[in-house]
Amino acid sequence: MGRLNRLLGVGFAAALAASTVFTAAGALAEDGAVKIGVLTDISGQFSHEAGEGSVTAIKMAVEDFGGKVLDKPIEVLVADHQNKPEVAVAKAKEWYESEKVTMIGNLINSGIALAVAQVAKDENGIAIVNGSGSSKLTGEGCTPNSIHYAYDTYALANGTANELIRQGKKNWYFLTADYAFGHALEGDASAIVKEAGGAVSGAVRYPIETSDHSAFMLQAQASPADVVAIAGSGTTFINAVKSAGEFGLGASGKTVAGLLVWVTDVHALGLQAAQGMILTNAFYWDRDDETRAFAAKFEEKMGRKPHMGDAGDYSSTMHYLQAVEAAGTTEAQAVMAKMRELPINDFFAKNGKIREDGRMVHDMYVYRVKAPADSKSEWDVYDYVATIPGDEAFRPLSESACPLVKD
Known part of the structure; x- marks a missing residue:
């Protein structure tokens, strides 16, 4: 199992070296696309909690949403932060400033999540954390541009x-x-x-x-x-x-x-x-019929059952896209307001809500x-x-x- 994960991780990293851009249709999106970034650990020690699973989950959400929002194609960019905060910060700045990425997801490794949340604030982008757990993300490290979604310490x-x-x-x-x-x-x-x-x-x-x-x-x-x-x-x-x-x-x-x-x-x-x-x-995955249905779809693509990071990445991406559609814009503060306003009711959470500190509250x-x-x-x-x-x-x-x- 461990060797298989390592081999998959190496193969996935090689694929990323060739191309860091994925779209719902599998081709480079045209200018004006709504861009989502997945900043994760592709082949390091946290890759089996994130990595290809997080990319798969976010791409599944984009595909299930229909591949477009506000009549624009949705493009997913992927990068390996190598568990180095300086690499993550540089990539996040590049994405927000040059690539016009509007949301960065996953963010496994708490030091990296805390650093990228601040970049999101400075660049008026959005950061949604599913991979990392530090409760500082909704404490002294909270920002008006970041959400801590799946779990915390x-x-x-x-x-x-x-x-x-x-x-x-x-x-x-x-x-x-x-x-x-x-x-x-x-x-x-x-x-x-x-x-x-x-x-x-x-x-x-x-x-x-x-x-x-x-x-x-x-x-x-x-x-x-x-x-x-x-x-x-x-x-x-x-x-x-x-x-x-x-x-x-x-x-x-x-x-x-x-x-x-x-x-x-x-x-x-x-x-x-x-x-x-x-x-x-x-x-x-085996909690109820809805979790089993999501798990079956995910397993078809990944060859394993999803964990809470995968489920959170899917759910939060879907919630983000619903908020963009409801707000009629990708402007960060307008979308954040809609994300706080709209309840979350899906296989991951029932009556979930995002508080002013960025914590998504759920059972x-x-x-x-x-x-x-x-x-x-x-x-x-x-x-x-x-x-x-x-x-x-x-x-x-x-x-x-x-x-x-x-x-």
Whole structure:
């Protein structure tokens, strides 16, 4: 599975080297097209949470919308930010200024998402974040031009921490990937654990490039914690979970909690390694008939089930295009106003709404990874535990650090 993803990623990167422009019709759009940019990780460590999946989802939304808006063709541009903020910022400026891109989507990697959100503000474009999770995007990093759509660190920590504390697991230890997202996830989860009457007995931060987690696992194993919470994503998270299994953290009585778990992570790990893990998610392909229908269409194109980033990329692109049509223009502030005004009702969210801080509020879901014996098919990996209503899932506006929020 991992090797296949890497091969697909390399092939996809090669295709991008030949051409970074895609349209609904597969040809270069004429002048005057409405241009959407997909700025993502094509072949790096976050590519299986974004990359070709995000491009496929956004292109699906464009195709399902009809390939045109305001009587203009819709053109999709794609670039690999290589997980380098300077590359992302330069590309975003080029797209907004020279290519007249009106919206940039996906933006995996929280440091990059925060930087590009500011570029969107400066250039009066729109940035819609689905790949990244830092709650700073709707806190001190909020802008009038950016939307945080699928999930964030507060909602993930809120669901998982509260469920485990409800089970009586109140002493926590954090294994945190040393980058913006990992820090935000640890910070949000720590605050929620303490507020719920729990305690944090320690934390260790490890470089995202590390492949040897042994020293970190020994520290976690020696802690008095009930829960070892892994705050990271991508291959960093997968490697950490594998190490936790090798060091017998679960067998020793500790609960391993994934604070950001993608369904592709569970598939790559296998149920034997991931079983019993509690996680919070915005989307699961097998939730209802609508999610299954979207998943079937996506799988036809990608050869795998969609995760919450894919679903969010599709839903937010469709919502953006509906807002452009309703506003009668691609001017950023007019479109942002319509996006806040129009409710989101699709397979991803029911009665979703975009607040003044840019947070798209919707229900979140707590799941438990199935044991191998309970799974009926390759992607049948979660048992439903609970629904967290949107107004409870995300940080309340009364606690927001966003300067756009009025008292």
